[in-house]
């Protein structure tokens with residue numbers, strides 16, 4: 001089956017072998033040899049309006065489907081525009097493969113037109129990257145890139161290919177192979193550690209399951225819930241893990257950390273054991289590290305050995321794939337319990353459930369007042385049930401979405417956690433919709449975030465992705481404003497977006513979407529229904545909301561989680 | 573504290589840049605770094621001396637690089653450690669023989685002679701090189717260059733640092 005192909009054809013053939021159905025990109029000079037055979041490929045190309053959009057689309061696609069998202073850009077500015085989505089995917093361990101064109105091999109190093117040192121720029125923000133110098137390497141490089149992106153700790157991989165390599169011919173002899181002698185991600189955890197972990201668990205009186213985004217990436221949702229139930233564990237899910245254990249699980253305490261629930265944050269503070277799986281003790285969770293969970297021993301399960309002990313020492317470190325390790329833990333627990341009922345943490349369970357009961361997330365939507373974002377999100381979530389995928393930007397609206405959406409399943413929550421990238425929501429929603437054409441995809445976006453990447457709604461309208469966007473218009477870079485109000489004496493600097501521009505409804509219409517506006521709380525349920533009745537176009541609802549509302553609970557940055565502030569009055 | 577880390581890597585383009593970038597990104601301080609081929613085809617060995625209170629994260633971050641095959645941290649005494657130094661000592665003709673005599677104690681060979689200086693090649697343990705410099709200081713050291721440390725395990729008394 002040997003056949004003469006160009007590098008570009010070999011690349012496309014290799015991508016097809018990986019099961020790639022869609023790629024999000026923007027062409028340019030260096031990838032001309034690729035875009036020509038792309039016309040004959042089974043891969044659908046979605047033309048983004050900006051490479052940042054293309055990159056986030058690939059990420060949204062990966063979030064929603066669990067598959068590797070693919071993005072394509074040209075050399076120089078095309079590649080540098082991909083840096084933000086790559087760094088974003090790296091921070092959140094999202095599997096993405098980026099293909100970039102590079103100037104011809106003979107021009108590299110001569111400051112050629114649209115030459116950028118893509119390899120060097122992207123090395124620190126990718127799991128791995130390649131500069132392909134020999135056309136014959138293409139099948140192996142593509143195979144390795146997908147293998148690296150999708151296994152171990154997932155993440156973005158970039159493949160940079162000079163134009164002449166794309167145009168050169170090679171003999172195709174079948175797909176590529178992986179040859180990475182140093183890359184051997186663990187699957188099962190060490191059996192001694194598993195048994196030590198369960199022993200510690202059975203000795204503990206105040207355990208908490210600290211569940212992180214790694215559980216989503218590992219598709220370990222079922223095992224996580226089964227383990228929580230078997231061990232009678234209260235659960236907290238981090239921003240990246242929302243939905244991996246359903247919020248309706250009776251011992252779910254919500255999200256911990258800076259804007260987490262009181263019960264979730266406090267349970268970690270008072271616990272004597274953290275069962276940490278696929279989480280990394282991010283500063284947004286821990287607050288001041290030296291004051292974090294002061295009474296707790298730690299079982300830390302992670303596929304990435306470097307996460308274990310990086311921030312917090314672990315009494316029982318377990319390197320392994322979360323799904324495999326959870327199965328081991330469940331089996332070992334059954335063995336050590338030997339027919340006894342689940343651990344007797346009942347006093348502790350009663351305590352944390354008491355905290356949850358006494359400190360619910362609340363908001364005060366007055367009928368005659370401006371719309372509160374919390375109310376809109378609450379109502380939207382109520383109407384959607386667990387049918388929709390929800391995306392978010394970065395800011396107050398993101399925190400409220402995490403707080404007030406009822407998350408019941410994994411891969412239904414698409415947000416930028418680690419890097420906190422404004423502008424993520426719209427393109428991520430487009431990518432998620434591409435992955436899940438039959439699912440309703442909502443993006444809850446900020447008025448600030450929206451203006452960073454809104455043009456991808458043109459992509460959505462033209463390519464037929466009927467995403468639904470709710471712009472939470474508080475006329476401000478609200479989260480920054482909140483910090484200035486709280487920590488800089490209310491001296492607001494560079495956060496004002498009021499002034500009535502742009503007209504979001506007109507902007508939406510101009511981009512081929514249906515535009516709507518709502519400013520009265522009473523009209524919220526109906527406008528959501530109206531948005532749901534549009535099925536053939538993207539919809540944008542401008543939600544005119546309270547400009548002064550702040551996100552609580554809040555642990556002031558760098559403060560101890562013991563000092564969580566529950567509301568405005570708690571600040572004095 | 574200085575830690576001596578030996579890293580076996582696939583000899584791929586950019587592997588040195590990856591290691592250097594990782595050190596910079598994580599805020600680890602490199603004291604010296606050498607790289608060269610090994611007995612095994614396609615593999616290079618880097619010997620890194622890192623100035624850090626805590627070495628475990630460095631080891632783990634090194635393992636995280638896809639082309640890293642093995643990372644070994646040598647405790648004192650576990651490896652043969654050598655360094656090469658070229659050093660220029662002030663020595664006018666009157667003091668030449670005195671300087672040469674002193675140098676012979678260290679097995680240092682004079683590799684260049686100028687009108688007012690001598691250049692020595694000194695090979696040995698880092699401590700030996702330090703002693704040599706100490707002894708030559710009174711004459712005046714006008715220039716020096718070091719190769720950075722290289723190290724090889726003494727007969728299988730080391731363990732590879734816990735890998736992935």
Ligand SMILES: Cc1ncc(C[n+]2csc(CCOP(=O)(O)OP(=O)(O)O)c2C)c(N)n1
Nearest residue numbers: 395396397422446447448449476477478479
């Ligand atoms: C690309 C980028 N630039 C700046 C920031 C800093 N930042 C964090 S939240 C925020 C405000 C976001 O405003 P908006 O989208 O209106 O959301 P709100 O907080 O008002 O809900 C800013 C500027 C960021 N996270 N990302």
Ligand SMILES: [Mg+2]
Nearest residue numbers: 446447476478
């Ligand atoms: Mg805003």
